[in-house]
């Protein structure tokens with residue numbers, strides 16, 4: 301221990317009642333975990349679970365100090381955190397046994413237990429992930445001025461994640477009410493901290509961000525308690541985040557499942573067991589004359605009974621069904637009615653996006669926007685123009701270049717009750733956010749048994765056409781349509797862009813909203829001035845025809861329409877179907893068109909190989925094979941990253957001519 305801002309604990313003592321309560325709480329954690337380990341061996345607790353035995357003083361000092369409205373974000377070793385925040389042992393145990401009566405209806409398991417009613421944002425199976433989510437919940441508290449505080453628990457191993465640094469930075473610059481609590485048990489799985497972590501310690505890292513970092517004895521409940529009180533007061537007073545590094549030790553292996561080598565020297569483990577945090581409290585209680593041995597034994601027996609009742613409840617639980625699993629993935633979509641006419645006023649694509657944002661922010665105070673340069677600058681492509689002047693810096697937030705964490709902040713804010721619209725400056729940067737989208741946003745509702753909503757929109761420009769080369773020109777929609785839990789929207793006209801963005805913001809699911817750079821520069825079209833929403837999952841026949849169906853997306857829609865106009869001169873009637881939403885997909889519209897034309901071309905800007913077109917092709921082969929008179933052709937990008945050279949970029953992006961040629965070819969086939 302290097303004495304960085306040590307908590308002024310030694311001469312402070314907790315009142316007797318408080319110490320007794322924390323003792324009982326620690327026993328509940330300990331006995332719950334001991335019983336869980338037995339049930340794991342019996343095969344009743346499945347999968348895996350990570351025992352909190354040895355570390356109980358940390359969560360016990362923190363959970364009861366919080367109000368019911370405060371939030372806790374947890375990690376894989378979360379049972380103690382949840383119990384400390386008030387989770388019911390019976391529902392926890394039922395979840396560990398995969399039962400419907402569990403916190404997640406049997407869909408989440410040990411690493412995903414959460415209950416928003418108790419302010420539990422969730423355990424997390426991804427090391428470090430709870431930190432960005434915590435910044436989001438804290439941002440909601442700050443914007444709503446609720447005085448809620450968010451505690452983010454993580455391990456020493458998680459302090460080497462990029463999101464640790466990003467989240468500390470974000471929390472510091474935005475003065476967010478977060479207390480980061482590192483449970484430093486010296487090991488990450490089997491790797492000692494000394495092998496992986498540079499610098500003097502985790503507490504010192506906080507200092508680099510101007511955040512108070514306090515190192516405490518994590519096995520001394522009073523030491524943790526008083527350090528946490530300081531951090532809590534600071535957060536409540538609106539003075540921003542703190543970090544506490546609690547030195548502690550787990551007694552068991554990394555997890556109940558991992559039968560790996562245990563690199564920990566036996567004498568080290570022995571020394572920490574001798575520093576048992578529960579024995580320590582019991583000694584204090586006896587020394588201070590607050591409890592005697594018989595009274596302690598009585599509490600222990602009561603806790604045992606409570607845990608046994610939890611086990612009985614869990615054993616008697618019922619099994620979730622596959623229908624329940626399927627129903628838990630998406631929040632119900634909302635109805636919407638499109639305007640009768642698109643009117644005569646025209647807007648550019650980017651202006652249509654900006655108008656949707658203006659109108660939604662004006663009508664719903666929960667909507668806010670964040671991203672790089674979205675504030676006074678109005679965004680790299682001006683899609684957020686005028687929002688900052690109209691709605692102010694709190695609701696139109698410039699972010700640091702921390703895509704993972706500001707996207708995760710959006711996920712956390714969505715979970716905690718706002719409706720964030722997060723801009724990715726260029727959609728290729730989505731690679732940096734994948735955990736927050738795929739592991740967090742897409743799965744949160746499901747893992748919690750289908751209850752919470754994650755009304756996040758992640759929007760930004762994708763694709764090529766403006767000579768930004770290989771790392772700024774990709775079309776990656778197939779990654780997202782592959783993931784249950786995400787909605788993927790891909791408009792092709794300013795009219796669709798406005799109505800679909802409004803629908804996306806109102807939707808309760810995480811929405812990936814893709815905008816085409818080619819359409820940014822090349823498309824003006826009619827857009828009604830009044831607000832309107834286009835239902836998600838409803839395609840649009842952009843041109844009716846009888847000979848060939850072209851299913852086209854985004855920038856390929858105008859190219860398909862231009863090709864269709866040319867082909868008409870050759871006597872070919874092309875039907876252009878624009879799905880508009882890639883998931884949910886308007887399958888019936890596509891199938892109906894193919895049943896009419898008997899021929900299909902699919903055109904998108906993305907790579908052909910494993911692209912979204914393969915899904916459309918499979919759909920038609922599976923459900924309308926008998927109606928086809930020719931093989932299906934896909935028109936997409938060749939197998940190359942986007943070249944910089946003008947001619948080569950034009951070669952790589954499917955052209956009107958290539959679409960027309962594909963149409964002619966499917967007509968030549970008999």
Ligand SMILES: Cc1ncc(C[n+]2csc(CCOP(=O)(O)OP(=O)(O)O)c2C)c(N)n1
Nearest residue numbers: 377425426427455456457458485487488489
């Ligand atoms: C991003 C990610 N990488 C790796 C893992 C596998 N894993 C789970 S827990 C863990 C060790 C975490 O160590 P630490 O953060 O110190 O927490 P502790 O288990 O010690 O409480 C690892 C490597 C994971 N779940 N997520």
Ligand SMILES: [Mg+2]
Nearest residue numbers: 455456487488
């Ligand atoms: Mg650790």
